[in-house]
Amino acid sequence: MRERIELVFLGVFEPASxxxxxxxxxxxxxxxxxxxxxxxxxxxVTVEGESALVDMFEVACSLGPxxxxxxxxxxxxx
Amino acid sequence: xxxxxxxxxxxxxLAADIEPGTSAGTRLHxxxxxxxxxxxxxxxxxxxxxxxxxxxxxxxxxxxxxxxxLYHGWAYDTAGQCRAIPxxxxxxxxxxxxxxxxxxxxxxxxxxxxxxxxxTPMSPPAARPLTALRSLFVEATPERVAALLAxxxxxxxxxSFAGCLAGADVVLFLQPFTAERTGLHVTIDGAGDGxxxxxxxxxLRHAIEAAAPSRFASxxxxx
Amino acid sequence: MSQPLESPRLVxxxxxxxxxxxxxxxxxxxxxxxxxxxxxxxxxGHEERSPAYLALNPRGSLxxxxxxxxxxxxxxxxxxxxxxxxxxxxxxxxxxGADHARMLSWLFFARGPLAAAGLARLHAMLEAxxxxxxxxxxxxxxxxxxxxxxxxxxxxxxDWFVGAAPSLADVALFxxxxxxxxxxxxxxxxxxxxxxxxxxxxxPGFVTMPGIPDYH
Numbered sequence: 001m002r003e004r005i006e007l008v009f010l011g012v013f014e015p016a017s018x019x020x021x022x023x024x025x026x027x028x029x030x031x032x033x034x035x036x037x038x039x040x041x042x043x044x045v046t047v048e049g050e051s052a053l054v055d056m057f058e059v060a061c062s063l064g065p066x067x068x069x070x071x072x073x074x075x076x077x078x
Numbered sequence: 079x080x081x082x083x084x085x086x087x088x089x090x091x092l093a094a095d096i097e098p099g100t101s102a103g104t105r106l107h108x109x110x111x112x113x114x115x116x117x118x119x120x121x122x123x124x125x126x127x128x129x130x131x132x133x134x135x136x137x138x139x140x141x142x143x144x145x146x147x148l149y150h151g152w153a154y155d156t157a158g159q160c161r162a163i164p165x166x167x168x169x170x171x172x173x174x175x176x177x178x179x180x181x182x183x184x185x186x187x188x189x190x191x192x193x194x195x196x197x198t199p200m201s202p203p204a205a206r207p208l209t210a211l212r213s214l215f216v217e218a219t220p221e222r223v224a225a226l227l228a229x230x231x232x233x234x235x236x237x238s239f240a241g242c243l244a245g246a247d248v249v250l251f252l253q254p255f256t257a258e259r260t261g262l263h264v265t266i267d268g269a270g271d272g273x274x275x276x277x278x279x280x281x282l283r284h285a286i287e288a289a290a291p292s293r294f295a296s297x298x299x300x301x
Numbered sequence: 302m303s304q305p306l307e308s309p310r311l312v313x314x315x316x317x318x319x320x321x322x323x324x325x326x327x328x329x330x331x332x333x334x335x336x337x338x339x340x341x342x343x344x345x346g347h348e349e350r351s352p353a354y355l356a357l358n359p360r361g362s363l364x365x366x367x368x369x370x371x372x373x374x375x376x377x378x379x380x381x382x383x384x385x386x387x388x389x390x391x392x393x394x395x396x397x398g399a400d401h402a403r404m405l406s407w408l409f410f411a412r413g414p415l416a417a418a419g420l421a422r423l424h425a426m427l428e429a430x431x432x433x434x435x436x437x438x439x440x441x442x443x444x445x446x447x448x449x450x451x452x453x454x455x456x457x458x459x460d461w462f463v464g465a466a467p468s469l470a471d472v473a474l475f476x477x478x479x480x481x482x483x484x485x486x487x488x489x490x491x492x493x494x495x496x497x498x499x500x501x502x503x504x505p506g507f508v509t510m511p512g513i514p515d516y517h
Contacts, residue, residue: 028175
């Protein structure tokens with residue numbers, strides 16, 4: 001079942017690193033991820049794909065690359 | 079043969095040491111690889127990392143023609159393609175979830191891997207009628223091991239060194255494991271007492287480890 | 302109708318994560334023996350060093366076996382005693398004099414050079430005191446001895462440490478290498494031991510413990 005959601009990540013980010021990480025994970029999980037906002041404290045991304053894979057994308061990005069710290073994740077339907 | 083930048087065949091295990099339905103971890107130029115054999119008897123060499131959480135697939139388990147990760151059971155077919163995710167049994171797993179694979183081949187009773195990931199080598203490892211005896215691991219750099227062996231054995235294709243050990247003709251296959259550890263896969267060419275050759279290989283290992291750089295020209299050990 | 306023979310009453314003072322305790326649990330499982338298992342609060346309680354436990358075993362160690370009034374410490378002594386006492390135990394003790402001596406030699410090896418592996422593991426897992434790198438080096442040296450031996454055994458046609466059948470040597474030696482990942486040592490360099498560990502895990506009655514996968 002496909003779904004489309006918006007994810008908001010709060011934390012301390014190296015924007016380019018986090019963006020690359022999300023691109024890589026989206027490619028691997030075959031979901032479409034479009035970044036809406038990307039700065040050192042807040043990242044917003046719209047994700048669309050198979051439900052289970054969208055969930056995996058959320059979990060993967062919640063862990064993030066080593067040089068980023070995610071302190072909070074919020075999710076809502078897009 | 080020890081230069082990671084030059085693609086080559088390297089022995090990584092005795093074929094008999096990778097039993098059907100089992101897997102083992104190894105390293106080539108410090109890259110972690112999983113060597114596993116499916117229930118049909120075919121061996122495979124892949125990057126040793128599950129795409130999900132990075133767990134070593136060599137810690138996982140083989141079921142039929144799939145290998146599954148120990149963590150969450152993600153199962154991969156013989157092409158490295160993820161086929162099943164237990165937490166999501168109805169999910170059609172996308173093709174993008176796959177494990178990078180290496181070309182591998184069995185010859186002379188050994189499993190060889192082509193060191194360039196995903197590449198197709200032009201020719202297979204040389205097929206020779208050798209009897210694979212054992213593997214052992216030397217705590218010395220691959221360069222030092224190669225240099226020490228070259229003083230007494232004749233270097234050949236696929237990381238091999240041919241010569242005499244414990245009264246038998248042997249061919250040793252060198253595996254650059256990490257920067258500090260080297261695998262040697264011992265085969266016998268023709269007749270030979272396996273127990274004696276195995277102990278001879280242990281003496282060789284000891285001699286290599288004991289040799290200081292300034293002494294590598296003279297390698298003393300029981301012949 | 303004759304009365305059934307009374308089986309020995311066994312009480313094992315045990316800690317689930319202790320590798321020496323596991324040796325005894327493994328043997329008792331292989332023999333299908335019934336026993337009472339008393340969990341001792343080793344971490345963080347240090348209960349094995351409490352006055353009550355020191356009264357039972359002044360060495361302050363585990364495992365402790367109580368059997369009909371006998372109080373026995375030291376895992377290898379417990380293994381030998383149980384093998385002599387329990388049905389099926391005799392099959393794990395070689396009849397041949399030379400093989401019997403070899404088995405004893407490996408039991409002493411398990412407490413001698415191989416003990417470094419247990420200490421390395423406790424140091425890594427529970428921050429027990431010790432020189433981590435030195436313990437690891439000693440453990441690797443002991444593992445290499447075991448690997449070379451099982452390579453020779455394989456070449457000679459045997460799957461086991463002593464002779465052609467499993468013995469107490471296999472039971473005593475198994476935990477240290479099976480748990481080596483607990484202190485960061487994987488099994489990549491031990492093809493003969495990997496093969497042997499699979500054989501051990503396939504023994505009828507085999508039980509695992511945290512850190513040892515139970516598939517084969």
